[in-house]
Amino acid sequence: MKFLFGVEALCLACFVLLSQVSAKNSEDIRCKCICPPYRDVEGQIYKQNVSLKDCTCLHVVVPMPVDGKDVEAYCLRCECKYEERSSGTIKVTIIIYLSILGLLLLYMVYLTLLEPMLKRRLFGHSQLIQSDDDVDQQPFANAHNVLSRSHSRPNMLNKVEHAQQRWRRQVQEQRKSVFDRHVVLS
Amino acid sequence: MAAAEGVSLPTPTEEMNGAGTLMDFLDEPFPDVGTYEDFHTIDWLREKSRDTDRHRKITSKSKESIWELIKSLLDAWSGWVVMLLIGLLSGSLAGVIDLAVDWMTDLKEGVCLSAFWYSHEQCCWTSNQTTFADRDKCPQWQKWAELMTGHAEGAGAYLLNYFLYILWALLFSFLAVSLVRVFAPYACGSGIPEIKTILSGFIIRGYLGKWTLLIKTVTLVLAVSSGLSLGKEGPLVHVACCCGNLFCSLFSKYSKNEGKRREVLSAAAAAGVSVAFGAPIGGVLFSLEEVSYYFPLKTLWRSFFAALVAAFTLRSINPFGNSRLVLFYVEYHTPWYMAELVPFILLGVFGGLWGTLFIRANIAWCRRRKTTQLGKYPVLEVIIVTGITALLAYPNPYTRRSTSELISELFNDCGALESSQLCDYYNNPNMSRPVDDIPDRPAGPGVYNAMWQLTLALIFKIVITIFTFGMKIPSGLFIPSMAVGAIAGRIVGIAVEQMAYHHHDWIIFKNWCRPGADCVTPGLYAMVGAAACLGGVTRMTVSLVVIMFELTGGLEYIVPLMAAAVTSKWVADAFGKEGIYESHIQLNGYPYLDVRDEFTHRTLATDVMRPRRNDPPLAVLTQDSTTVEDVETLIKDTDYNGFPVVVSRESERLIGFVQRRDLTLAIKNARQKQDGVVSSSVVYFTEDAPQLPASNPQPLKLRRVLNLSPFTVTDHTPMETVVDIFRKLGLRQCLVTRSGRLLGIITKKDVLRHMAQMMNQDPESIMFN
Numbered sequence: 001m002k003f004l005f006g007v008e009a010l011c012l013a014c015f016v017l018l019s020q021v022s023a024k025n026s027e028d029i030r031c032k033c034i035c036p037p038y039r040d041v042e043g044q045i046y047k048q049n050v051s052l053k054d055c056t057c058l059h060v061v062v063p064m065p066v067d068g069k070d071v072e073a074y075c076l077r078c079e080c081k082y083e084e085r086s087s088g089t090i091k092v093t094i095i096i097y098l099s100i101l102g103l104l105l106l107y108m109v110y111l112t113l114l115e116p117m118l119k120r121r122l123f124g125h126s127q128l129i130q131s132d133d134d135v136d137q138q139p140f141a142n143a144h145n146v147l148s149r150s151h152s153r154p155n156m157l158n159k160v161e162h163a164q165q166r167w168r169r170q171v172q173e174q175r176k177s178v179f180d181r182h183v184v185l186s
Numbered sequence: 187m188a189a190a191e192g193v194s195l196p197t198p199t200e201e202m203n204g205a206g207t208l209m210d211f212l213d214e215p216f217p218d219v220g221t222y223e224d225f226h227t228i229d230w231l232r233e234k235s236r237d238t239d240r241h242r243k244i245t246s247k248s249k250e251s252i253w254e255l256i257k258s259l260l261d262a263w264s265g266w267v268v269m270l271l272i273g274l275l276s277g278s279l280a281g282v283i284d285l286a287v288d289w290m291t292d293l294k295e296g297v298c299l300s301a302f303w304y305s306h307e308q309c310c311w312t313s314n315q316t317t318f319a320d321r322d323k324c325p326q327w328q329k330w331a332e333l334m335t336g337h338a339e340g341a342g343a344y345l346l347n348y349f350l351y352i353l354w355a356l357l358f359s360f361l362a363v364s365l366v367r368v369f370a371p372y373a374c375g376s377g378i379p380e381i382k383t384i385l386s387g388f389i390i391r392g393y394l395g396k397w398t399l400l401i402k403t404v405t406l407v408l409a410v411s412s413g414l415s416l417g418k419e420g421p422l423v424h425v426a427c428c429c430g431n432l433f434c435s436l437f438s439k440y441s442k443n444e445g446k447r448r449e450v451l452s453a454a455a456a457a458g459v460s461v462a463f464g465a466p467i468g469g470v471l472f473s474l475e476e477v478s479y480y481f482p483l484k485t486l487w488r489s490f491f492a493a494l495v496a497a498f499t500l501r502s503i504n505p506f507g508n509s510r511l512v513l514f515y516v517e518y519h520t521p522w523y524m525a526e527l528v529p530f531i532l533l534g535v536f537g538g539l540w541g542t543l544f545i546r547a548n549i550a551w552c553r554r555r556k557t558t559q560l561g562k563y564p565v566l567e568v569i570i571v572t573g574i575t576a577l578l579a580y581p582n583p584y585t586r587r588s589t590s591e592l593i594s595e596l597f598n599d600c601g602a603l604e605s606s607q608l609c610d611y612y613n614n615p616n617m618s619r620p621v622d623d624i625p626d627r628p629a630g631p632g633v634y635n636a637m638w639q640l641t642l643a644l645i646f647k648i649v650i651t652i653f654t655f656g657m658k659i660p661s662g663l664f665i666p667s668m669a670v671g672a673i674a675g676r677i678v679g680i681a682v683e684q685m686a687y688h689h690h691d692w693i694i695f696k697n698w699c700r701p702g703a704d705c706v707t708p709g710l711y712a713m714v715g716a717a718a719c720l721g722g723v724t725r726m727t728v729s730l731v732v733i734m735f736e737l738t739g740g741l742e743y744i745v746p747l748m749a750a751a752v753t754s755k756w757v758a759d760a761f762g763k764e765g766i767y768e769s770h771i772q773l774n775g776y777p778y779l780d781v782r783d784e785f786t787h788r789t790l791a792t793d794v795m796r797p798r799r800n801d802p803p804l805a806v807l808t809q810d811s812t813t814v815e816d817v818e819t820l821i822k823d824t825d826y827n828g829f830p831v832v833v834s835r836e837s838e839r840l841i842g843f844v845q846r847r848d849l850t851l852a853i854k855n856a857r858q859k860q861d862g863v864v865s866s867s868v869v870y871f872t873e874d875a876p877q878l879p880a881s882n883p884q885p886l887k888l889r890r891v892l893n894l895s896p897f898t899v900t901d902h903t904p905m906e907t908v909v910d911i912f913r914k915l916g917l918r919q920c921l922v923t924r925s926g927r928l929l930g931i932i933t934k935k936d937v938l939r940h941m942a943q944m945m946n947q948d949p950e951s952i953m954f955n
Contacts, residue, residue, distance in 0.1 A: 027312050034321075045321055047314060079601070085311065086504055093285045094303035101404055105361070108368050167397075171369065174392055178371040179564060179658070183953070184390065185375045186556040186656075186774055 028085050031055035035078040041065045055082040222444065223847055224391045225954050226827070227777060227934060230480075230916030232893075233445030240439070264437045265450075269492040271433045272454050276426040276492075277499025279403055280461035283418065285503075290411035291588045294354040295347065296329035321605060348580050351413075355576040356569060358412035362405040362659045363568040370401035374658040377402075377424030378477065379770040381455060383778050384427075385448050386479040387916055388954070394451075399428035406660040410588075413576055415651045417589070417665025423458035423477070424660075426496070430454025452478040453489040459733070460493035461500050462664075468733030469493045475729045476767070479781070480916070514590075516738045518599045520707045523698040527749055529678055529711065534718045534750040536674055538757025540648065541722025544667075545762065547652045549769050555656065556773070564658040571657065575650055583607075584636075584643040589669045592643075593716065596672040597738060599709040607632040608676075626687045626705055629680065637677060644673040656770075663766060667723045668716040675715020679708030710746065713738055718750040722758045725765035727751060775953035777934055779913050787944050789905040794940045795922045795930035804930060807831045807869070809841050810876040814853060814886060815865040821850060830921055830928055831871050831892060840921060840928045841871060843896035844888070852891050860886070898923050899932075905940065912937055 031054070033046040048060045057075035066074045177183045222228055248258035288305045298309035310324035330350045331343035366373050372393050384390055392398065406421045430451045434440035440447050455477045460469030470489045474481050555561045579585040584592055600609035610632025651666040683706040686695045699705040717734045720726070731747050763783075764772065771778045797804055805820055807829050820829065829849070831841045856863050862884035870876055871892050875885050898921045899908055911917060912934060919933045939949040 030311070047312075049312075084504070085308070087308075089503060090285055090289075090308060091301070091303050093282050094289055097282060097286045097404075097407065100400075101361075101408075104365060104369070104401075104404060108364060111368060170392055171371070171397075174371040175367065178374065179367065179561075182556040182561055184774060185372065185380065186552055186561075 028087055031060050031082050033060045033078050033080040038074050052082050055080055222389045226389055227918050228387045228444045229918055230445055233443050237443050237446055264439055268433050268450055269453055269488050270495055272430050273457055273492045273495025274499050275429045276457045276461055277496040279425055280500050281503030283407055286407040287410045294351050296327055298327050300326045351580050352576040355412045355572050358408045359568050359572040362408035363565050365401055365405050370398045373398050373402040376420035376662055378420045379767045381427055382477055383776040386778050394428045394431035402660050409659045412572055415647055415654045415666045417662035419462040419664040420662035421660040422462040423455050426454045426458030427451050449485050452485050453492045456489035457492040457496040461496045463733050463737055465733045465736035466493035466497045468729055468736050471729035471732050514594050514597050514737050516597050516740055520704055522746055525694055529682055530714050530746045530750050531753050533675055533715045534753025535757050537671055537718025537722040537754035540719055541758040542761040544723055545766050545769050548655055552656045568657050571653055578646055582639050582643050584639055589665050593669055593672050596676045596712040597709050599707050608636040626683055628687055629684055640673050640677055667719045671715035671719030672712040675712040676708050679711030682706050683708055714746050714750045717747045718754040721751040722754040723766050725755055775951050777954050785906050785909045791899050791903045791908055791922050792901040794936055795932045797930055805829055808834050809872055810870040812869050814867045814869055817869055832928055838927045842892045842894040844892050848891040852888055856886050896921050901929055
């Protein structure tokens with residue numbers, strides 16, 4: 001379980017790194033020249049998808065709004081910057097983040113709403129430890145209960161269930177010390 | 187532990203460490219002996235000697251075969267591998283967080299129609315329809331009102347945008363607090379006070395776990411995007427330390443030794459600050475100054491390596507599209523003048539005062555949250571604070587955008603190309619200077635408008651951050667403090683600039699300011715103000731200056747930054763010695779023995795040791811006359827962490843010290859595995875079994891769990907020396923003897939309580955051992 005997490009974390013890191021080494025979109029580089037107002041010419045922004053060596057005022061500011069002898073003065077006031085980005089990385093990162101967030105939200109909804117309902121339907125009202133008029137629904141409330149029940153078959157599913165129940169107990173302990181007793185992290 | 191090498195350490199015997207002699211090899215090994223319970227302090231000396239033994243064993247075995255030699259080389263290199271992995275993962279996570287925050291912050295205002303995953307700036311990146319006046323607008327990115335109703339301007343559109351902004355902010359913060367509550371309650375708060383305590387030797391199980399890592403990363407994005415007045419630097423340190431803990435578990439050299447693990451965590455903290463600010467050197471210094479407890483030189487080099495790898499990884503992910511690590515890179519290099527030190531020092535004083543105010547107010551509010559009904563509604567509290575923040579932040583354009591963008595705008599100087607309100611100066615149309623050297627200009631109406639808005643933003647941020655820091659979501663403190671300082675600094679800078687322009691014939695300005703030259707750079711004042719406020723709150727010194735000049739690239743401005751940082755620290759220290767993190771440690775009652783506190787009272791060890799005059803006598807074990815039943819009763823009736831072992835009750839000469847946990851595990855193991863051990867078996871700690879009649883049940887040898895070299899002081903040792911010993915060696919308890927006879931025990935908790943009492947604080951607030 002630990003090892004799996006470590007491998008997952010490394011995979012994420014490698015993926016994010018590699019995804020930006022992949023083929024560069026031509027739209028991902030640009031030269032941006034900002035030219036302030038000059039005499040009777042208005043301020044303008046010029047953008048072109050050129051590489052670093054072509055990122056000068058003369059290459060990018062087309063059509064040139066002033067005549068020959070004023071070009072130098074005009075270009076001196078313009079500021080040209082070369083910028084690069086990786087649209088692939090942005091897309092991949094946002095989509096990975098949203099999917100992880102979505103999975104966590106689904107799991108949270110399952111734990112807080114669906115599971116107590118299912119347990120209640122399967123085991124009846126009397127088995128729940130937590131009382132019904134507890135407004136703050138504590139997830140993992142019946143972790144002890146379920147743990148004591150399933151100790152017979154040592155197969156894979158049971159091991160996962162055991163690990164999950166152990167994790168829930170830990171989280172409940174943490175929640176008690178942080179939220180209820182305000183002992184840590186107040 | 188560098189200081190410890192000067193002291194001659196008594197070498198613990200082999201039995202302590204499990205690398206036993208031949209006789210012990212025939213004994214059964216005890217499982218889990220040498221691990222620690224939750225919320226307890228580790229024994230630094232034991233961990234150090236265990237590591238030395240392990241290293242010696244590997245070195246001696248490496249001479250046997252090539253394979254063993256390779257194994258010893260791998261063991262030596264495992265530290266560097268761990269640092270590399272930490273750097274890679276922290277950098278990647280920081281890149282993901284930055285990109286996601288960028289996108290989600292803009293999601294509150296609108297959405298990109300061509301590709302929904304682009305933020306505002308990225309959406310308009312390729313557009314050709316940006317004009318000079320509206321360089322931020324492009325048709326691909328639309329605000330919500332425009333998308334939903336088709337109207338872009340007007341009161342209705344404004345109200346709809348306002349309403350949706352608040353709604354998104356509430357949604358994000360609600361998701362954040364629910365995720366924290368359901369999955370990982372330890373993921374809330376900043377994390378730095380707890381990491382400081384963990385690095386000083388405390389154990390908090392689960393604080394650096396995998397679920398905490400995942401939830402902290404995910405909810406940090408949500409919390410920052412919701413517009414609350416918090417930053418992501420402190421939580422990034424926590425995330426990096428979780429990565430460090432994760433990779434420690436891959437190597438037994440670090441997973442089994444708590445002392446070595448903390449070396450890795452120090453380096454991971456440096457990597458965390460490095461990716462938060464893009465400041466590798468600043469990160470290492472921050473780890474050295476603020477976070478770590480023992481920082482040997484070997485850790486310095488490894489921290490630097492981890493910080494560099496992390497910064498490099500973040501750079502290759504390139505979240506900001508221009509190869510800069512942080513948004514605040516400033517490009518001007520205008521000089522500053524000696525006379526400007528006066529406003530810089532004033533900004534330092536402001537920073538110190540604000541730091542004191544913030545710490546006192548925040549601690550009072552957190553104490554309220556801890557003790558009254560307020561603490562019972564964490565989710566509601568987060569939602570209300572977010573609602574108020576969003577409600578008040580939207581109308582002011584300076585608080586509506588994210589705090590990092592605000593700081594970036596305030597740090598940057600106004601060239602001829604700026605179109606923001608803050609740069610609405612009266613330009614000379616015939617001016618033809620290059621952009622870096624614009625002379626001082628009179629302010630237009632836009633600047634005065636901006637000053638008003640900035641003043642309101644300053645007051646708002648000062649008040650709201652007090653209530654935000656410490657809520658049950660990941661929250662950092664660096665960015666809000668820097669924002670407060672930057673706003674104050676910019677206001678002062680513009681004031682000085684206008685004064686220099688309009689009154690250039692005053693004596694102060696005549697010497698340095700010529701009309702038509704660039705005298706005052708308000709952006710520099712903003713930087714200095716940010717450094718002052720950050721220093722006033724956290725009381726950082728060297729690391730602050732290094733982080734600031736690495737953040738901004740302004741090496742010319744080291745002296746103003748230092749002046750402001752030193753002033754703010756002096757002013758803040760005049761009101762209270764502790765920074766925000768030490769105050770939170772005190773609020774929670776963690777057993778943190780600060781290396782900075784000086785103990786100057788004349789008390790002796792007898793005044794602090796237990797048992798006191800009216801207490802029951804010290805609970806001891808004898809070396810060969812206690813039965814298993816007695817031991818178990820002792821363990822059950824008392825809650826001491828350990829028991830001294832004496833020769834006999836009459837002579838009370840000290841043999842050694844045994845830990846409660848080790849004793850419990852050893853007896854439990856013996857009852858299960860060894861036959862013949864019953865309740866009336868005698869427990870002995872000597873080398874040979876005591877002479878007993880044959881009818882007695884088999885005695886139980888527990889010499890393996892006994893520490894034969896506990897630290898002792900005499901009863902007349904001054905407490906100054908005792909506190910020094912505890913601090914430098916990382917002890918948990920110390921025995922007090924007189925002429926060889928055991929008198930009492932001093933634990934770390936007693937020391938902390940005594941120090942609190944001497945400083946007239948509440949000694950009952952120390953909760954943990």
